[in-house]
Amino acid sequence: MKANALRRGMNLWPPLLFAGIRIRHISDDFRAVDVELRERFYNKNYVGCHFGGSLFAMTDPFWMLMVMRNLDRSYTVWDKSAEIEFLRPGRGTVSASFRLSEDMLDDIRANTAEEDARYLRTFPVDIVNTDGDPVARVTKTLHIRRKPDTRNRIGG
Known part of the structure; x- marks a missing residue:
């Protein structure tokens, strides 16, 4: 699936759509993703800030998708864990920019080269x-x- 088609489809995916999350951009090589969350009455918490679950949801699938799309089919990629640290109240429009570099991919390849790694x-x-x-x-x-x-394949 092409990046723009995936972006359009994911923008209609209920967990993102109903949280008010919008994917603004997915690069053709799947190495850059930009996501935003606009403040709405339905995604604010009791004290008027963005609901923490919505902030967390806006980051959920992207690293895994980006890594999967940039490694070949010889790799299995799963989310293992996630952590969120709230730094200040989130109000108005907030955004997240994901960037996957060649160095990151080289690190993955190097650390998975050995058998059963x-x-x-x-x-x-x-x-x-x-x-x-x-x-x-x-x-x-x-x-x-x-x-x-x-x-056991080399270069796979």
């Missing part, structure tokens, strides 16, 4: 307000491993 790789992303101030920091940990039938 399992690699837990963390990926941080900041959620920022319109002034660029961090509202929350989310760290996702992915479990990455070569599929059993491809582990």
Whole structure:
């Protein structure tokens, strides 16, 4: 599936749509994703800030999708864990920008090259307000491993 088609489809996916989350951009090479969350009456908490679950949801699928799309089919990629640190009240429109570099991919390949190697790789992303101030920091940990039938291949 092409990046723009995936973006359009995911913008209609109920967990994102009903939280008010909008994917603004997915690059053609799946190495850059920009997401935003506008403040609405239905995504604010009791004290008038963005609901923490919505902030967390706006970061949920992207690191895994980006890594999967940039490694070949010989890899298994799963979300292992996630952590959110709230830094300041989130009000107005907030956004998150995900960037996957070649160095990150090289690190994954190097750490999964040996037979039966399992690699837990963390990926941080900041959620920022319109002034660029961090509202929350989310760290996702992915479990990455070569599929059993491809582990002995070189360059796979």
